[in-house]
Amino acid sequence: MAIELKQLIEAAVAARGRAYAKYSNHPVGAAILADDGNIYAGCNVENAAYPLSFCAEANAIGTMMMGQGKAIRHIVIAGPGEHVCTPCGGCRQQIREFAGKAGVPVTIVDRDGTVLLETTTAELLPHSFGPENLS
Numbered sequence: 690m691a692i693e694l695k696q697l698i699e700a701a702v703a704a705r706g707r708a709y710a711k712y713s714n715h716p717v718g719a720a721i722l723a724d725d726g727n728i729y730a731g732c733n734v735e736n737a738a739y740p741l742s743f744c745a746e747a748n749a750i751g752t753m754m755m756g757q758g759k760a761i762r763h764i765v766i767a768g769p770g771e772h773v774c775t776p777c778g779g780c781r782q783q784i785r786e787f788a789g790k791a792g793v794p795v796t797i798v799d800r801d802g803t804v805l806l807e808t809t810t811a812e813l814l815p816h817s818f819g820p821e822n823l824s
């Protein structure tokens with residue numbers, strides 16, 4: 690395992706530990722390796738008004754935007770581990786916005802960082818709609 694992936698996994702698992710998931714009891718962390726070489730992480734943040742909740746992936750993208758990152762090179766998602774915690778449909782589109790049409794690696798791990806699935810954004814959202822569709 691490359692050091693880079695190991696660091697990304699550690700960041701996703703650590704972010705999962707910061708999740709505010711009191712309603713679903715489904716804490717999730719996400720860590721992005723951005724084009725600037727930095728890692729940006731996020732966790733899910735739930736709300737008593739359920740639709741106002743934020744997914745970990747979306748928060749990680751927000752963190753990237755607040756830093757110097759402009760594009761996703763790899764994203765790791767750490768879920769509880771009972772099943773493969775793939776990004777929800779909304780997050781697939783949000784990740785696609787910054788991952789490009791060709792796609793980037795997506796690694797799903799459990800709470801301990803064990804890899805459960807290695808896929809790509811292109812596999813998760815085939816025939817996707819992106820920024821180039823509006824140019």
Ligand SMILES: [Zn+2]
Pocket residue numbers: 744745746747776777778779780781
């Ligand atoms: Zn989501």
